[in-house]
Amino acid sequence: MRALLVIAATGALxxxxxxxxxTMESEDGEVAYTVDEDSGESLTTVTNADGxxxxxQSGEGAAANLPEGFTLYPGTKVVSSTNVSAGGNSGxxxxxxxxxxxxxxxxxxxxEAEAAGIEIKMEMKANDAQIVSGESADGLVFxxxxxxxxxxxxxxxxxxxxxx
Numbered sequence: 001m002r003a004l005l006v007i008a009a010t011g012a013l014x015x016x017x018x019x020x021x022x023t024m025e026s027e028d029g030e031v032a033y034t035v036d037e038d039s040g041e042s043l044t045t046v047t048n049a050d051g052x053x054x055x056x057q058s059g060e061g062a063a064a065n066l067p068e069g070f071t072l073y074p075g076t077k078v079v080s081s082t083n084v085s086a087g088g089n090s091g092x093x094x095x096x097x098x099x100x101x102x103x104x105x106x107x108x109x110x111x112e113a114e115a116a117g118i119e120i121k122m123e124m125k126a127n128d129a130q131i132v133s134g135e136s137a138d139g140l141v142f143x144x145x146x147x148x149x150x151x152x153x154x155x156x157x158x159x160x161x162x163x164x
Contacts, residue, residue, distance in 0.1 A: 058082035091161020102146035109144040139163040
């Protein structure tokens with residue numbers, strides 16, 4: 001848990017325009033970070049005393065590393081993305097904006113999730129906002145949260161990753 005706090009602190013440092021790269025020690029081990037000030041992308045690696053490594057890539061310039069079978073909705077703008085890997089597990093959290101409706105976005109990602117073997121376990125709709133999530137038998141977890149934005153279109157958060 002402390003490693004996640006250190007990663008969050010590193011992200012805050014990046015947002016403040018601090019040094020391009022560096023390392024620091026935490027109770028969990030060594031933290032190395034790099035910030036590309038041109039793209040806004042940051043890369044943080046935490047290695048604990050046991051040699052286990054967690055890598056977090058995030059920012060406006062970070063590519064959305066979606067698993068096989070998942071794509072960006074056509075015409076979507078990636079506002080920001082965060083990619084995490086630890087051991088054999090990985091995940092992506094992608095903030096999207098699209099001219100499409102929440103219904104169209106959710107239907108698109110639901111179809112991709114079901115094609116990937118994900119069983120939908122939760123669906124919720126409140127007004128025009130929607131959340132759909134599920135999990136596959138082999139531990140792939142998925143969630144899409146979509147809501148309309150004031151000037152038309154949709155803001156959505158897509159989360160996909162493996163669960164150990």
